[in-house]
Amino acid sequence: MxxxxxxxxxxxxxxxxxxxxxxxxxxxxxxxxxxxxxxxxxxxxxxxxxxxxxxxxxxxxxxxxxxxxxxxxxxxxxxxxxxxxxxxxxxxxxxxxxxxxxxxxxxxxxxxxxxAARTAASAALAAHWLNGQSRRARSLGIVGNGFIARYVYDFLVDTGWEIEDVRLYDRSPLESEKFRETACRLERHRAVTVVADAAQLVRACDLILFATVASTPHV
The missing domain is CATH 3.30.1780.10 (ornithine cyclodeaminase, domain 1)
Structure with a gap:
């Protein structure tokens, strides 16, 4: 052997x-x-x-x-x-x-x-089942715009999700801007917007991703 x-x-x-x-x-x-x-x-x-x-x-x-x-x-x-x-x-x-x-x-x-791929695959799997086995969302909100968020976003887009709008929130607005410019595929969405408040994002989105390592909750 x-x-x-x-x-x-x-x-x-x-x-x-x-x-x-x-x-x-x-x-x-x-x-x-x-x-x-x-x-x-x-x-x-x-x-x-x-x-x-x-x-x-x-x-x-x-x-x-x-x-x-x-x-x-x-x-x-x-x-x-x-x-x-x-x-x-x-x-x-x-x-x-x-x-x-x-x-x-x-x-x-x-x-x-x-x-990161395991985390993203788990999120995409959960989103599929919690969304009635549909891969369509009116608005995706992403709280925490770092490494894990990039992987989840890629898994969603690359497995056929149709997402009209994306809203981004991070405690560092520069991270949100960087995510918008380097991670988001702008041609796949009607709009990609950086928002200043997590609660505003939650109210506006029907699919929400939390990808933070915050010691206290954002919401």
Whole structure:
């Protein structure tokens, strides 16, 4: 028996996710159904915190998923909010996958992209079912215009959602403007508007995405 170990970098992960968004949603759906059938082991997460950096943490998340997956693994994900001011993403992560049969690790993957894609696929899946299995929205409101919001927006648009208007709110209006100019596909919408108040956004939209790491609620 061979015990090959593959190391998969971020660019490869990004290209695969971008080319297979609908498949990502299908896999996330199957994982939720396996969990609902009792075919998963999902222990507590373990938090590594630092006395001199109270807003930072690194989290270990072990899990096993059975049914058609039969794989165990560990996600090791760091959250350093100050990274945003340094010009790079808040989160970084690695994923280790182990064979259920032998326990041997067979893959190590860059996982901040996988984590974002899982979050986005879950959001798109929920939106589809909560919206009566329709992929049409009059107005999408996005509260928190960062990395995760970009992924959710891309998953919605790339899986056939028709969205007339988009409204953006962030505590930093510059982030909203940047999101509008660099993430939104303006030709796909009648209007994309930056709003100054989250409550105004909530009242105006029929589909709302919260993608923040706020310690106190926006609404």
């Amino acid at each position: 061979r015990f090959d170990l593959s190391i998969i970098n971020g660019k490869t992960v990004f290209d695969i996710v971008r080319a297979h968004r609908a498949e990502c949603i299908r896999i996330v759906r199957e994982a939720y159904l396996a969990h609902a059938d009792g075919q998963s082991v999902n222990p507590d997460s373990y938090f590594l915190r630092f006395p001199d950096k109270p807003d930072c943490r690194i989290i270990a998340l072990p899990a096993y998923l059975g049914k058609n997956f039969d794989v165990a693994g560990l996600k090791w994900i760091a959250s350093y909010p100050a990274n945003i001011q340094r010009g790079f993403p808040r989160a970084s992560a690695v994923l280790v996958l182990n064979s259920y049969e032998t326990g041997y690790p067979f893959a190590i993957l860059e996982s901040s992209i996988i984590s």
